[in-house]
Amino acid sequence: MNQGRLILVDDDADLRASTAQALELAGFEVIALDQPEDVAALVSFGFQGIVISDIRMPRMDGISLMGLVHRIDREIPVILITGHGDVQLAVRSMREGAHDFVEKPFSGSQLAETVARALDYRRLVLENRVLRAAAGQADDLEHRLVGRSSAMIDLRRRLRTIGPSETDVLITGETGTGKEVVARALHDLSARGKRPFITLDCAALPETQIESELFGHEAGAFPGALRARYGKFEHARGGTILLDDIGSMPMGLQGKLLRVIQERTITPLGSNEVRPLDLRFIATSRTPLEDEVAAGRFRADLFYRLNVVHLAIPTLSVRREDIPILFARLLAEAPPRHRVDPAPPPPALLGEIMARDWPGNVRELRNAADRFALGIGLDPPPDPRNDPADPDTQAGKLGEKLAERVAAFERTEIVRALIAHGGSLKPVYETLGLSRKTLYEKMQKHGIDKAHYADG
Secondary structure, three states: OOOOEEEEEOOOHHHHHHHHHHHHHOOOEEEEEOOHHHHHHOOOOOOOEEEEEEOOOOOOOHHHHHHHHHHHOOOOOEEEEEOHHHHHHHHHHHHOOOOEEEEOOOOHHHHHHHHHHHHHHHHHHHHHHHHHHHOOOOOHHHHHOOOOOHHHHHHHHHHHHHOOOOOOEEEEOOOOOOHHHHHHHHHHHOOOOOOOEEEEEOOOOOHHHHHHHHHOEOOOOOOOOOOOEOOHHHHOOOOEEEEEOHHHOOHHHHHHHHHHHHHOEEOOEOOOOOEEOOOEEEEEEOOOHHHHHHOOOOOHHHHHHHOOEEEEOOOHHHOHHHHHHHHHHHHHHHHHHHOOOOOOOOHHHHHHHHHOOOOOHHHHHHHHHHHHHOOOOOOOOOOHHHOOOOHHHHHHHHOOOHHHHHHHHHHHHHHHHHHHOOOOHHHHHHHHOOOHHHHHHHHHHHOOOHHHHOOO
16 A cells, blocks of 8 residues: 555546545545645645645636645645646646646556655655754754744744644734744644644634634524535644634634633534534734733633743844845745746845844745845835834834944844854954954853854
8 A cells, every 4th residue: 555645636526536536546545625725724844745736726726726835835746637738837837846747638557656756755855854853954943934043943942842732822923923834833743733724814704604614503504504514623623723813803702712712612503512622722913912801802711711822923123133044045935936037145135134124024024035036126125204103113212222222233243244154253253343352252242152153
């Protein structure tokens, strides 16, 4: 029997059934889906399998699905099924990251051979990651959460500790800091990593159908409920539920969610049957939930139930030394998406982006990397004279102590020089016009470790 899990996506029910049957007869475990959007809940950074998709589907085409999968892990093989007239499209998709493609009509043995090669590749990828980690090289978490700052090192350390546990987690952080990336990492590090990861956007739940969407319903539970339906909680059984932007959940639903989290059971609409749930809950919030509780917009008991472990994601402003490394990574990822040639960033550009503020955090930095890759260049920095910021915030900036501003500038300049010279101290103190002893003292004062900036 061949080992490996296949996710097969095709909107054609007959072709989906016949393809799944051929693959199962060849010894593969197959999950057949008709909705491409469902794939994201089933794959992870450590997914031990591959994805096979028809290239032409009405809701999401195969190339878009490949992009969705590769945002989770670029090394998950995606095999595309093409029609006779789609060969050029398939060839283009290979340049964009598809592992292989098969053209209709194809035989079961032909597809099985292609799948076996892709699974061998995936196994090799996962084995190499384990070996790299054992050899002391950067592990998966360092590739997903880039940064050498003390804030990011501490975050990764906490994730490695908390991830394998069963505890519920509250993640807070400004827009664009990577809260969902952290949530997925927690899921993948746990024993639930091979089970579904379901995201609920609490700000986008339809108020008239919230309970049905979450808890499911029986046939006839309300007008239009012709068939029984599982809710999101049951779809995620054995896995993880991400409650994204939990602070925006309507107050009326918060009490029902509290009972679900406390009792780990649900009762579908129109049913008296209490169903047990085997789930881990992770919640995210852009704002401190303590403030929402104080304002009466969030239940205190739900807050304390979710806040078993709290992870605060640092902004780019507090890990400024990570910005050049992160920008270089984002810039390297941009060319395949936009079908352009790679363009390495000049040192002057890295200095410029490090000196800027990025209120949109990693998301804003990614947009800047995309613009540079497309040859547009960075947007000009905002003019402080036209800054429409809150007057209280501006007053706080003006009131900042001069010594603090000088210290922040000094630290930034030292880190920038260390990055430029790959952590080698001699060119750093010569460039900055310092003695070796003075540089050491300043690095100790600012908590700078040169090992974090060494090449390789």
